Amino acid sequence: MTTGTCRACGATLKHTFADLGLSPLANAYVPLAKAREGEMVFPLHAHVCETCFLVQLEEFETPENIFSDYAYFSGFSTSWLHHAEDYVATMTQRFGLGPDKKVVEVASNDGYLLQYFVKRGIPVLGVEPAANVAKVAVERGVPTEVAFFGEATALRLVAEGHAADLTAANNVLAHVPDILDFTAGFKVLLKPDGVGTFEFPHLLRMVEQKQFDTIYHEHFSYLSLKVVAEILGKTDLRVFDVEEWPTHGGSLRVFFCHDAAAHQATSSVERILAEERAGGLSELAGYTRFAEEVVAIKCATLKALIALREEGKVVVAYGAAAKGNTFLNYCGIGPELVRAVADRSPHKQGTLLPGVRIPVVSPEEMLAMKPDYLLILPWNLKDEVAGQMVEIRAWGGKFITAIPKLSVF
Numbered sequence: 100m101t102t103g104t105c106r107a108c109g110a111t112l113k114h115t116f117a118d119l120g121l122s123p124l125a126n127a128y129v130p131l132a133k134a135r136e137g138e139m140v141f142p143l144h145a146h147v148c149e150t151c152f153l154v155q156l157e158e159f160e161t162p163e164n165i166f167s168d169y170a171y172f173s174g175f176s177t178s179w180l181h182h183a184e185d186y187v188a189t190m191t192q193r194f195g196l197g198p199d200k201k202v203v204e205v206a207s208n209d210g211y212l213l214q215y216f217v218k219r220g221i222p223v224l225g226v227e228p229a230a231n232v233a234k235v236a237v238e239r240g241v242p243t244e245v246a247f248f249g250e251a252t253a254l255r256l257v258a259e260g261h262a263a264d265l266t267a268a269n270n271v272l273a274h275v276p277d278i279l280d281f282t283a284g285f286k287v288l289l290k291p292d293g294v295g296t297f298e299f300p301h302l303l304r305m306v307e308q309k310q311f312d313t314i315y316h317e318h319f320s321y322l323s324l325k326v327v328a329e330i331l332g333k334t335d336l337r338v339f340d341v342e343e344w345p346t347h348g349g350s351l352r353v354f355f356c357h358d359a360a361a362h363q364a365t366s367s368v369e370r371i372l373a374e375e376r377a378g379g380l381s382e383l384a385g386y387t388r389f390a391e392e393v394v395a396i397k398c399a400t401l402k403a404l405i406a407l408r409e410e411g412k413v414v415v416a417y418g419a420a421a422k423g424n425t426f427l428n429y430c431g432i433g434p435e436l437v438r439a440v441a442d443r444s445p446h447k448q449g450t451l452l453p454g455v456r457i458p459v460v461s462p463e464e465m466l467a468m469k470p471d472y473l474l475i476l477p478w479n480l481k482d483e484v485a486g487q488m489v490e491i492r493a494w495g496g497k498f499i500t501a502i503p504k505l506s507v508f
C-alpha cells in the first residue's frame with residue numbers, strides 16, 4: 100500500500116485517525132431504476148500527521164469530474180440565514196465597514212451572506228467556483244466571479260482593484276484540496292489592516308463527541324485552532340481572535356490579519372489553544388485513540404440492532420444525509436437491520452441510500468410502519484426530530500442515537 104504525505108507539511112502519513120473502509124460518495128442516492136447497477140466506492144480513511152497534527156483524508160483516485168456534478172438547491176435554512184445576517188451586522192460595526200470598504204467572500208454560494216452587505220451599501224465581491232450558483236448570486240445583485248480561490252486568483256483580483264478590508268470563508272477551508280495555496284491567497288487579497296475570517300467545524304468537538312460520521316470524501320481536512328494558526332503562519336498571517344459557535348456540532352470562527360497589522364490578540368486565542376491541549380490535541384495519542392472509539396461505537400450499535408432484529412422489532416431511521424450515509428456504510432447496516440430511512444426531501448424519497456441500499460421514504464410512510472425504534476442519524480438535531488416524530492410514542496416506540504454513545508430514550 101502506498102503512503103500519502105501531509106497536505107500541510109509534507110511529512111509521511113503513518114497514523115490512522117479513523118479508517119471507515121470503502122464508502123460511496125455521500126450524496127450518490129440510487130434511483131430505483133438503477134438498483135440493478137453497481138456503485139463506485141472509495142477509501143474513507145482519515146490520517147493524522149505526526150508532525151503538524153493535521154487530520155486529513157488520504158488522497159484517493161477518482162474518475163475525472165466525480166465532484167463536478169454540483170446540484171444546487173436554493174434556500175438555506177432560516178437559522179443559517181440569521182447566522183449570516185448576524186455576521187454582517189457584527190463585522191460592519193466592529194471593523195467600521197462602509198461604502199469606501201470592500202468585502203470579498205470565498206465560496207460565496209448564491210450570495211446568501213453578501214446580500215446583507217449589499218443592503219448596507221458596502222461594496223462586495225463573491226468568488227464561487229460553480230457557474231450555475233454564481234449566476235443566481237449575480238441575479239440577486241451580488242457581483243460574483245466564477246473561480247477557484249488560491250494565490251493566482253487573489254493576484255488577479257487585487258490587480259483588478261478587489262483588495263479586501265474583510266474576507267469571509269465559511270465552511271470551505273475543510274473542503275479545499277490545496278490548503279496552503281488557499282490560505283496564501285488571503286495573504287495577497289487582504290489590505291495591510293484587512294481582516295480575514297474562517298468558520299469551520301472544530302476538531303476538538305469532533306473528538307470529544309466522537310463525531311466520526313462527519314468524515315466524508317469531499318471533506319479533506321479536520322481542523323483545530325492550533326493547526327489553522329500554524330498554516331496561516333506559514334504565509335505571515337496571524338490569528339488575533341476566535342469565537343465558538345454551536346453550528347455543525349461545534350464550530351470556530353477565526354479572525355486573522357497580516358503579522359504587521361495593528362489588531363490586538365484577544366485572550367480567547369490562548370484559552371482555546373489551552374482547551375485543545377487539555378483535550379489531547381497536542382499529542383499523537385489524543386488522535387489515535389479516536390480510531391478505537393469509532394470501532395467501539397460500531398460494535399455497540401450492531402449488537403443492539405441485531406438483538407432488536409432477533410426480538411422481531413421494527414427499526415427505522417431518520418435523516419438521509421451525509422452523516423447517516425457515512426455511519427450506515429461504515430457499520431454495514433442494511434435494510435435487514437434498518438427497514439427504511441425517512442427524509443423530508445422529495446428529491447431523496449423513492450431512492451436507495453448509496454452503498455447500504457436502504458429505501459428512503461417520507462416521514463408519513465415511515466410512521467405508517469409503526470416502528471418500535473427510530474434511529475436518529477443527525478445527532479445534532481435529535482431533540483428536534485424526537486419532537487417532530489413524537490407520534491411513535493403512541494404505540495410505545497422509542498428513539499435511538501448512536502453518537503457519542505448508544506442511547507435509547
Ligand SMILES: [Zn+2]
Pocket residue numbers: 105106107108109110148149150151152153
Ligand atoms: Zn503535517
